[in-house]
Structures are given as structure tokens and as C-alpha cells.
Amino acid sequence: MKLVDTHAHIDQISNLERVLINSKNVGVESIIAMSINGKSMKETLNIGKKYPNFIYPTFGIHPTEWLSENLTETFLWMKENLHNCIAIGEIGLDYWGKFSKKKDLQEKQREIYTFQLKLAEENDLPVSIHSRGAWNDALKIALKTGIKKAVFHWFTGSIDLAKEIINNGYYISCTPALEYSKELRDVILNIPLDRILIETDSPVYIRSLNRASDPSDVLITAKLLQAIKDNPLEEVITITRKNAYDLFGITK
Numbered sequence: 001m002k003l004v005d006t007h008a009h010i011d012q013i014s015n016l017e018r019v020l021i022n023s024k025n026v027g028v029e030s031i032i033a034m035s036i037n038g039k040s041m042k043e044t045l046n047i048g049k050k051y052p053n054f055i056y057p058t059f060g061i062h063p064t065e066w067l068s069e070n071l072t073e074t075f076l077w078m079k080e081n082l083h084n085c086i087a088i089g090e091i092g093l094d095y096w097g098k099f100s101k102k103k104d105l106q107e108k109q110r111e112i113y114t115f116q117l118k119l120a121e122e123n124d125l126p127v128s129i130h131s132r133g134a135w136n137d138a139l140k141i142a143l144k145t146g147i148k149k150a151v152f153h154w155f156t157g158s159i160d161l162a163k164e165i166i167n168n169g170y171y172i173s174c175t176p177a178l179e180y181s182k183e184l185r186d187v188i189l190n191i192p193l194d195r196i197l198i199e200t201d202s203p204v205y206i207r208s209l210n211r212a213s214d215p216s217d218v219l220i221t222a223k224l225l226q227a228i229k230d231n232p233l234e235e236v237i238t239i240t241r242k243n244a245y246d247l248f249g250i251t252k
């Protein structure tokens with residue numbers, strides 16, 4: 001079994017070494033390691049250097065993580081270090097949380113998101129997009145910037161939008177939340193396996209398991225996806241692995 005966790009926050013995981021050994025034992029072959037701000041990019045990069053061909057760092061400023069950031073400095077650092085990452089992420093928009101209800105903060109989010117999409121497009125890098133509560137704008141802006149390679153991570157928007165996403169050549173990823181999230185299940189039910197990636201968003205708390213997740217839980221995502229799609233588990237894992245490596249430009 002060769003699993004790819006396409007979205008994990010490894011800089012936030014405790015007992016990382018033990019977690020990574022366990023993940024390898026479960027069959028995890030690669031982890032796409034997201035960052036959320038300047039500090040997280042540097043930490044993720046350092047961890048990635050310790051685990052080449054296993055942990056693949058990405059650089060990005062998350063839509064709710066920029067208030068205390070020196071954006072000029074961080075964007076400059078990103079540009080200078082782009083050769084060390086395989087994608088731009090986690091970037092996007094979040095109109096869901098308390099933080100994001102103010103119109104001026106939403107405007108700033110769109111500005112930061114657009115800047116990072118352009119940076120990715122200019123450097124031919126894929127992006128991992130967070131779109132909670134802002135599904136429409138997140139897609140609209142991605143299309144406007146002309147970005148070609150993108151995954152809408154843990155997408156819980158409408159089925160119509162999900163179809164628009166895949167018709168534009170983008171992917172959608174799912175997490176262990178497939179167990180309880182009707183929105184995520186509905187999206188995944190209505191799109192083909194060749195547009196789907198699997199992930200954990202670890203260490204996010206998994207409601208159905210009553211604990212924090214880690215990359216080994218990508219096997220749970222695969223099994224939940226298998227139950228929805230009714231393909232054999234091996235096939236689900238093989239197809240989603242190919243999708244992940246196609247998107248992130250990894251050859252193995």
C-alpha cells in the first residue's frame with residue numbers, strides 16, 4: 001500500500017518522529033507538508049530537509065494567519081526560497097470564522113490570496129486552497145489568475161461548484177471528516193475518483209475519533225472514500241496516489 005497524505009501540518013504535530021515511523025508502517029509513502037505563516041514555512045522546510053523524498057514542504061500564508069505577519073518580509077523570503085518547496089499552500093479565503101466577518105479583512109484576504117496565486121502561476125507551482133465559507137470567491141479568483149494546477153482542500157461548498165472546479169482541471173481533497181460531514185460526502189459522491197486526493201489536515205481534531213489526527217490517518221480517509229465509491233481499496237489508493245503525484249510533480 002502506498003498512501004499519499006496531500007495536506008498535513010507537520011510543524012504542529014507532537015512526537016513527530018514516532019508519528020512518522022508509524023505512518024510509514026501504515027503505508028504512507030509521501031506527505032505534502034503545508035505551512036500557514038512565515039515561522040511555519042521555515043519549520044516545515046527544516047523538517048522536510050530531515051526527511052527527503054518523504055516530506056515535501058509547501059510555502060504559503062493561510063487566510064487567517066497574516067495579521068501579525070510582516071508580509072513584505074515573508075513574501076520576499078518565499079520568493080528567495082521557492083526552489084525548496086513543491087507547491088504554494090495553504091492559501092485561500094476563509095469567510096467562516098469570527099475573524100473573517102469584517103469586509104475589510106475579507107478584502108485583505110483576497111489581496112494576499114491573489115498575490116500567492118500569481119506567485120505560483122509565474123513559477124509553475126501547484127496550489128493548495130482553503131475555501132471555507134468563501135467557496136465561490138476562492139474559485140472565481142483562482143480562475144481569474146489563470147492558475148492551472150490546484151487542489152481545493154477539504155471542499156465543503158456546493159455540488160455545482162465542485163463540478164465547476166473539476167471541469168477546470170482542478171482537484172478536490174477529502175479528509176477523515178468524510179465520516180460525519182454531509183457536505184464533504186455529497187461533493188465526493190458527485191465527482192470522479194480521478195479528480196480526488198486524500199489527506200488528513202493533521203493534527204486537526206477528528207470528531208468521529210475523538211482525538212487529534214496524524215498522517216497515518218490518511219488510511220482512514222482512503223477507507224471512507226472506498227466505502228463511498230465502491231471501488232476496491234487498492235484501486236482507490238492507486239488512483240489517488242497518481243492524482244497527487246501528477247498535481248505536485250513528484251515522480252516515484
Ligand SMILES: [Zn+2]
Nearest residue numbers: 007034090201
Ligand atoms: Zn490545513
